[in-house]
Amino acid sequence: MATRSRLLAGIALLVVTLTAFFTGRTVEERALAAKARGDMRPSTSPSSAINPGATSYRQLAALDLLKLPFPEFYEALRAAPGEARKKWAGELETMPDGPRRIAAVSAFYKLLVQFDPITASRTISEIKDKRLQYLALECAVDAAPGFAMRTMAELCLSVQGRSSGMLWHVRGEWMFIDAPAVAQFIDDHPDPDGHESLLSRDLIEELASFDPKAAKEWMEKRGESDVPEYRRAFMEGWYENDRAAAVSYVLGHVDDPAMKDSIGDMLRGLYFDSKEEAGKFIEALPDDATRHAAFKAAFENLILGEEEETGEPKSTPRALGDWLTKFPPAYWEGMLTEIFKWSRKPPEAMLAWIEQQPLAIREAVAAEYTPPFQKKTADVLMPVLQVPDPLLRDQLLRAFFKHMDTVPDEARAALATAPISAEQKNHVLQIIAAVETERDQD
Amino acid sequence: MLTGPRIQVAILGLLAAGFAVGGFQAGRHSVNAAALSKQTGETLVDSANLSRRYRVLAENPLGQGSVREIATVPFSELYDVLRSASREQLLAWARDLERMPRGPRQRAAVTAYYKSLIQVDHRAAIEALFRAENLNMRDLAIDALLKAAPESIWGDLAEMMVRLPYQGRGAYREDVIWNWSRVDPEAVSKFIESHPVNQEEDRRLFSLLCNWPNIDPAAAREWLEADPARQTKDTFRAFVTSWAEVDPAAAINYAVANATRPNFQEAINDLVYQFMRLSKDDATKLMLVLPAEQAKAAMGNVAHLTGAVLVGGVPEGYQRPFDEVARWMVSLPVEFWSESIGDLGQEWLKRDATAATGWFNQLSPERRDVAIVSFCRVAESESVEQVMTLGSTIKDRSLRNKVLGEFGRRLRTERNEAMKAISDLPISEDQKAYLRTVMPEDSSGH
Numbered sequence: 001m002a003t004r005s006r007l008l009a010g011i012a013l014l015v016v017t018l019t020a021f022f023t024g025r026t027v028e029e030r031a032l033a034a035k036a037r038g039d040m041r042p043s044t045s046p047s048s049a050i051n052p053g054a055t056s057y058r059q060l061a062a063l064d065l066l067k068l069p070f071p072e073f074y075e076a077l078r079a080a081p082g083e084a085r086k087k088w089a090g091e092l093e094t095m096p097d098g099p100r101r102i103a104a105v106s107a108f109y110k111l112l113v114q115f116d117p118i119t120a121s122r123t124i125s126e127i128k129d130k131r132l133q134y135l136a137l138e139c140a141v142d143a144a145p146g147f148a149m150r151t152m153a154e155l156c157l158s159v160q161g162r163s164s165g166m167l168w169h170v171r172g173e174w175m176f177i178d179a180p181a182v183a184q185f186i187d188d189h190p191d192p193d194g195h196e197s198l199l200s201r202d203l204i205e206e207l208a209s210f211d212p213k214a215a216k217e218w219m220e221k222r223g224e225s226d227v228p229e230y231r232r233a234f235m236e237g238w239y240e241n242d243r244a245a246a247v248s249y250v251l252g253h254v255d256d257p258a259m260k261d262s263i264g265d266m267l268r269g270l271y272f273d274s275k276e277e278a279g280k281f282i283e284a285l286p287d288d289a290t291r292h293a294a295f296k297a298a299f300e301n302l303i304l305g306e307e308e309e310t311g312e313p314k315s316t317p318r319a320l321g322d323w324l325t326k327f328p329p330a331y332w333e334g335m336l337t338e339i340f341k342w343s344r345k346p347p348e349a350m351l352a353w354i355e356q357q358p359l360a361i362r363e364a365v366a367a368e369y370t371p372p373f374q375k376k377t378a379d380v381l382m383p384v385l386q387v388p389d390p391l392l393r394d395q396l397l398r399a400f401f402k403h404m405d406t407v408p409d410e411a412r413a414a415l416a417t418a419p420i421s422a423e424q425k426n427h428v429l430q431i432i433a434a435v436e437t438e439r440d441q442d
Numbered sequence: 443m444l445t446g447p448r449i450q451v452a453i454l455g456l457l458a459a460g461f462a463v464g465g466f467q468a469g470r471h472s473v474n475a476a477a478l479s480k481q482t483g484e485t486l487v488d489s490a491n492l493s494r495r496y497r498v499l500a501e502n503p504l505g506q507g508s509v510r511e512i513a514t515v516p517f518s519e520l521y522d523v524l525r526s527a528s529r530e531q532l533l534a535w536a537r538d539l540e541r542m543p544r545g546p547r548q549r550a551a552v553t554a555y556y557k558s559l560i561q562v563d564h565r566a567a568i569e570a571l572f573r574a575e576n577l578n579m580r581d582l583a584i585d586a587l588l589k590a591a592p593e594s595i596w597g598d599l600a601e602m603m604v605r606l607p608y609q610g611r612g613a614y615r616e617d618v619i620w621n622w623s624r625v626d627p628e629a630v631s632k633f634i635e636s637h638p639v640n641q642e643e644d645r646r647l648f649s650l651l652c653n654w655p656n657i658d659p660a661a662a663r664e665w666l667e668a669d670p671a672r673q674t675k676d677t678f679r680a681f682v683t684s685w686a687e688v689d690p691a692a693a694i695n696y697a698v699a700n701a702t703r704p705n706f707q708e709a710i711n712d713l714v715y716q717f718m719r720l721s722k723d724d725a726t727k728l729m730l731v732l733p734a735e736q737a738k739a740a741m742g743n744v745a746h747l748t749g750a751v752l753v754g755g756v757p758e759g760y761q762r763p764f765d766e767v768a769r770w771m772v773s774l775p776v777e778f779w780s781e782s783i784g785d786l787g788q789e790w791l792k793r794d795a796t797a798a799t800g801w802f803n804q805l806s807p808e809r810r811d812v813a814i815v816s817f818c819r820v821a822e823s824e825s826v827e828q829v830m831t832l833g834s835t836i837k838d839r840s841l842r843n844k845v846l847g848e849f850g851r852r853l854r855t856e857r858n859e860a861m862k863a864i865s866d867l868p869i870s871e872d873q874k875a876y877l878r879t880v881m882p883e884d885s886s887g888h
Binding site: 009012013016017018019020021022023024025070071074078098099100102103106107110111114115142143145146147160161164165176177178179206209210240241305306308309310311312 | 465
């Protein structure tokens with residue numbers, strides 16, 4: 001009995017000692033951690049002027065925290081240990097639904113993720129209200145710094161699953177700043193259903209722009225080297241990494257059908273980077289048919305806009321038109337139609353541009369004239385009727401009616417009210433009839 | 443005496459107290475201060491190495507290149523550097539980032555800089571954007587700063603978005619309105635009123651009304667009703683679906699009361715589809731009180747979306763499984779779904795013929811006929827085998843002949859061409875002969 005009592009007493013003393021030991025250890029660790037944080041703040045920082053007592057996490061509930069001016073909010077959040085941050089996260093979850101909660105959760109996670117993505121990730125994964133969790137996830141993912149992207153991707157995967165739009169969003173953002181890391185992430189989390197094809201295309205481009213050799217190896221490893229879309233993406237990325245090498249490769253493989261789109265991509269890239277190099281590139285192509293195909297692939301789907309809207313002088317219809325028409329019409333035939341269509345300038349501006357073209361190409365240019373998109377026929381027909389040169393006017397009218405989206409009935413209606421003589425109207429009606437006949441024959 | 447129980451307890455108590463104090467002190471001294479300091483440092487600023495980077499940045503504020511490493515500097519350090527920097531320094535850094543060679547390093551640096559700067563000094567961030575010359579980088583910077591912007595500055599950002607030159611570059615304007623309207627929709631409505639845009643349809647209204655009814659439906663409704671120019675298809679859609687999230691009954695009443703209003707059908711379609719996904723009882727309630735035409739159109743939309751191939755930006759679970767939707771559709775009166783179930787059936791048969799056929803076959807005979815007739819009426823020639831298999835089981839003989847005859851007639855515009863086209867169908871000669879026999883004169887079935 002006495003032995004048993006002694007044994008029990010010994011165990012009790014041991015428990016007391018161990019508890020005291022670890023308590024002492026924890027207290028010391030926290031004290032040192034707090035000191036370390038204080039030491040690491042640069043002396044130049046105005047934040048050191050903030051009275052820590054005013055923003056001590058111990059005194060604050062989540063709502064108090066969010067009412068603070070940003071610097072104090074930041075300092076409080078930064079100074080707080082993990083448990084305090086978790087406690088605040090818990091308080092946010094219990095707030096009544098509404099704009100205040102949205103504002104609070106957004107502010108909290110946008111900031112927390114920037115300096116403690118691990119805690120942000122952990123607390124988000126523990127949020128039970130799915131709508132709130134989505135909001136917190138959205139904010140954290142958006143505000144996350146580059147080095148936290150993997151944490152965010154893993155959070156999306158664990159919280160929302162593989163098909164999550166947010167996972168796509170994270171990887172999409174991430175690849176623009178660190179494509180090799182995204183490739184590694186995809187390797188680490190293979191998709192059994194192979195739904196990565198869209199992502200792969202962009203990723204290969206980004207990988208190649210970062211490191212063409214690594215991109216090539218990654219494609220080979222995944223058996224994607226021969227997929228035309230991926231090869232094209234690779235070439236685009238390679239162009240960004242080493243323009244001369246990519247251009248030279250494409251010119252050396254012009255006969256490869258898989259290079260057709262890449263020829264256009266190179267030409268477009270060169271047009272924006274160096275018109276001189278673009279000119280050399282087009283002349284280095286073997287024949288007019290290839291040059292024409294290159295122009296088509298490069299510019300057919302290019303979004304054009306006026307400089308005052310986009311700030312891009314090279315993307316205006318006029319700038320592209322100027323450049324294309326420096327080359328023989330055989331290169332660009334059919335390409336000007338889109339340029340006329342997307343011009344937002346008054347129709348008179350493009351008509352004046354056509355009038356100024358050298359006679360050698362003016363007819364070819366006029367033959368592609370198209371009424372500008374989404375303008376009333378009456379408004380765009382009148383300027384053509386006012387072109388002084390009768391030959392050019394007829395060429396323009398033929399092209400105008402030929403390329404109209406709507407049937408020429410609308411043109412007839414517009415013509416009926418046009419302030420021109422009956423004779424002129426008859427002449428134009430004859431042109432319309434001739435275009436209709438041509439259309440019927442086609 | 444010393445061996446008495448009280449004495450023993452007292453000694454034991456003293457020993458326990460001594461061990462507790464000793465253990466506590468031993469615990470404190472056992473902590474390796476250097477190691478902990480390093481560990482804490484890593485948590486906060488990711489090692490002393492990064493602190494060196496901080497010093498480079500802080501001590502060389504206008505130095506070319508130092509800011510370019512910004513993507514590797516943790517926010518804790520960056521925050522202090524940015525706060526201590528003058529406005530001119532901040533703008534100079536922004537300029538330096540613009541001039542980096544384009545590529546991933548530049549994108550990473552620009553993103554990191556603006557995500558941080560917007561939290562530290564949003565006015566400097568805005569000024570930097572106004573001074574930006576590299577417009578591609580400006581776009582990237584706008585994207586980055588909108589993602590990390592504190593909730594209190596949406597108004598300033600909205601103002602910036604309407605004043606920045608080159609408005610034709612992007613659609614970020616709606617992003618600002620969307621985010622701002624989640625926290626202060628009334629302010630957004632006033633902003634929109636005071637900053638009209640010269641566009642056919644102002645997309646900002648849609649963004650606002652996606653959120654406002656969730657917070658204050660009465661105010662949102664009053665604002666929407668106050669100006670007919672605000673009542674577009676998209677604003678009605680946003681308004682009713684957002685309202686339905688917080689008050690389904692009120693949204694149903696509103697939808698029914700406005701069902702025949704111009705621009706309102708898409709709102710009904712969206713509302714029915716939303717309820718069908720999230721609350722089938724509400725979907726049923728709404729269908730039963732809608733005018734017949736609007737209800738049928740909404741059902742058509744449900745069938746179409748269920749089988750449609752939707753690309754990009756579709757929330758998870760937006761499309762429900764075929765069997766779930768089909769079950770809900772046929773739980774309603776026949777007239778609601780008799781025209782649209784065929785659309786759903788055709789897509790389902792394409793993707794999982796066994797399941798779809800099984801579903802058709804388990805319907806009551808009357809409903810089964812209606813569903814198969816509906817399918818045959820929309821089926822394309824590529825579904826001919828299923829049309830013949832299922833169509834031949836329609837119980838009403840004259841209806842069967844009519845429906846299958848119409849299917850054959852739809853193969854071509856001209857009847858004689860349609861007759862010829864039957865020859866190329868992958869069905870038996872008897873079936874071809876049957877289709878020719880029952881084919882009507884014109885495509886309307888006569």
